[in-house]
Amino acid sequence: MKDVAFGQYYPVNSFVHRCDPRLKLFFLVAFIAAIFVANNFWALGACAAVLIAVVALSRVPLGKVLRAIRGVLILVIFSAVISVFFYSGETVYWKYGILCVTREGIFFSVFLIIRLFLLVICSSMLTYTTTPVALTDGIESIFHVHVLALIMSIALRFIPILMDETERIKNAQKARGADFESGNIFKRIKAIVPILIPLILSAFRRADELGDAMDARCYMGGKKRTKYKKLTFSWRDLVAFLTAAALVTGVALLRVYVGGM
Amino acid sequence: MHAIETKDVSFSYEGGGFRIAHLDLTVEEGEFLAVLGHNGSGKSTLARLLNGILVPDSGTIRVFGTPLDDQHLYEVRKQVGVVFQNPDNQTVASIVEDDVAFGAENVGLPREEIAKRVEFALGAVGMLGLRNAVVSRLSGGQKQRVAIAGVLALKPRVMILDESTAMLDPRGRREIVEVVKKLNREEKITVILITHFMEEALLADRAVVMNRGEIALTDTPAGIFARHEELLTYNLALPRIGVIAKKLTEGGLRVRDTLDPEQLAEDIARSVRR
Structure with missing residues (x-):
């Protein structure tokens, strides 16, 4: 995964x-x-x-x-x-x-x-x-857009992290007696809400911290940026x-x- | 010249009380300073103030004589690197060396220079062998070493570690502390280690204890640990070895106040033999 x-x-x-x-x-x-x-x-x-x-x-x-x-x-x-x-x-x-x-x-x-x-x-x-x-x-280099590769890179970096997080939240809710496996489709969709909300909150918190860390490493947009791998x-x-x-x-x-x- | 000098710095979050109140702190070039304090003492706010992520309500901050203001923001940020607490929330790339290069790319260095710096930074944290590894597969200690390398690639003169070991296991913690100590000794980087693990503070030249946004104590680490009662009022627990020494004294054994297990063992042996 x-x-x-x-x-x-x-x-x-x-x-x-x-x-x-x-x-x-x-x-x-x-x-x-x-x-x-x-x-x-x-x-x-x-x-x-x-x-x-x-x-x-x-x-x-x-x-x-x-x-x-x-x-x-x-x-x-x-x-x-x-x-x-x-x-x-x-x-x-x-x-x-x-x-x-x-x-x-x-x-x-x-x-x-x-x-x-x-x-x-x-x-x-x-x-x-x-x-x-x-x-x-x-694609970035063909169309001269600057943030695209960075967005992609960060998104890919955080997919495994958020997947782990989802698993963790799911287990935590299961430990409190949440039931994700039974019931009809509507029941199951409703059961996802207690996973989704903590997940979204955590994603925002992570984004906030990542923003600080990027600031601390002198990120100032695409204008002056150079590329390590050309x-x-x-x-x-x-x-x-x-x-x-x-x-x-x-x-x-x-x-x-x-x-x- | 002082590496960092804050004069009467105050800061409060919107709606909250003072997080930092009238703070005067001077850090010398090449110094290894430990900042101790319980949660909410303002120590993390301090880290964010020192490289301009947060802006003080009043007071001035100078880094190697340069005032930290809008005009000099990036100049200061290049000199003051911050390693944060959560290793997962400070990497932007999936591959180790791509992430280390991020800061150097941001400031627009030529490619050859970036390559040199990536090499240097990964070497300094002992991760050269894993330069093409996938970040999400590394251990916590390794991830945090990558984060340190990412800061080093900007060649900072000051490095702040904001509870960077808090989420690591003992082994990862040791890895980070060793790397930091080495950087301080060999690269002459001024280190500000913010932590609530008091053992880590032992490595520092000087330690300050923060409480309610103020500096409550300043002393050598050993000097600070000698003040058991005072530390308790700041919600700080002594290292276990210190507690043992203290209890032994209370129980009538003649041992010195120490944080060195070897020394304690010696003292115990001597007083038992007697």
């Missing part, structure tokens, strides 16, 4: 982990664009090949990568089934009322499945290989950039010269 601060981050040292978070964000955007520009299997295959290379380079175990798919599996199957039955096309295999199965429909839903899987895997690769703090640092682009980022650029261009060319299926 104490690892919440790192979200899904998978801590190994790899090519992908060491890429600049800004570049990883750019790569993700470019990749999503490529997925949706791709309208034939060649182009989609190219996207898949690039993503497989990224996964291999990241040294994140395949099981973990596939687990990301599991969460959206039902959604993907549902949308695929819907599009098989409602997509209208010329080569009709089966028809019943407004439902029809066409060659184009089947192609479309296979496409949809692959697109969604690629999308989900690529975005989770970002969170597997980048800590939340690095990610906000990147983001710098390296050759890895150039490689990643060129790959993303090549992918988008390649997919666009395939769309123009080969066309849809």
Whole structure:
């Protein structure tokens, strides 16, 4: 539970982990664009090949990568089934009322499945290989906002603390005979109130003390602040950039010269 | 030059009575001062006044001759670091070295300088090996050492520890006290140790007892502990070793008033043999 601060981050040292978070964000955007520009299997295959290379380079175990798919599996199957039955096309295999199965429909839903899987895997690769703090640092540096990374950093720092606190309060209330497990939904929600109120009070008290401690360490807003860990682009980022650029261009060319299926 | 000099400083919280009343306190450069007092004696308020988190209603505070006012606030804050009581409520980052860098980042130091200071501060508290550790997984003593390092990264000349050992176990307490003693000796940092553990005050050059926002006693730690009855009226309990020595004297054994267990053992042995 104490690892919440790192979200899904998978801590190994790899090519992908060491890429600049800004570049990883750019790569993700470019990749999503490529997925949706791709309208034939060649182009989609190219996207898949690039993503497989990224996964291999990241040294994140395949099981973990596939687990990301599991969460959206039902959604993907549902949308695929819907599009098989409602997509209208010329080569009709089966028809019943407004439902029809066409060659184009089947192609479309296979496409949809692959697109969604690629999308989900690529975005989770970002969170597997980048800590939340690095990610906000990147966003902060792209959009030139100053307090964002600090807010993120403090929020992440206090999640495990407040979770411990919740547990403590819950036990204290249980010791006084509070019942959190039985009764209907309304009863249970009402039972949360005696946990919530002390928790919020304590959070405010902590915030107050943290404010004093930050003041004592000369915090005076973002203007003069410098950064200990500065983001710098390296050759890895150039490689990643060129790959993303090549992918988008390649997919666009395939769309123009080969066309849809 | 005095490290800290307060003249006739008074402070009260809104609606409350005086928390600090007409306080005159001088701390010399390089001194190790212990501030003792029961809850509500005003000792924590003092810590917050000395680096400008609270502003006195009247009186002046000078730090190395610089008056503590709006104009010199950050100049003073750079020189006077405060380590607070709760280790969890003073870290802003999840990773040790990121948190230590926070203060140095705030004052806009160049990156190479920040790196140097992080290295120095972590070395001084013996946490270099854990620079990439996750703060929430550390022990209380380790967290508090990180907090000390975070203050050290600003290279302060005065360090105030506001009950920084109160929430720690005995081992963590020992860790912190040792680090502080070392900083005082080796880095020549002036230390103001605010505590209600009287044993800790023994390490100091001088101790003051606060009561109702005033300084009730000033003496060497041993001198203060010798005044048992007076301490009780300020709601302060003697260290156990002192109580034992006192009881033995009352029981007719001839032992000196001491807080040193070795010395007490010697005295007991001598008077029993006789």
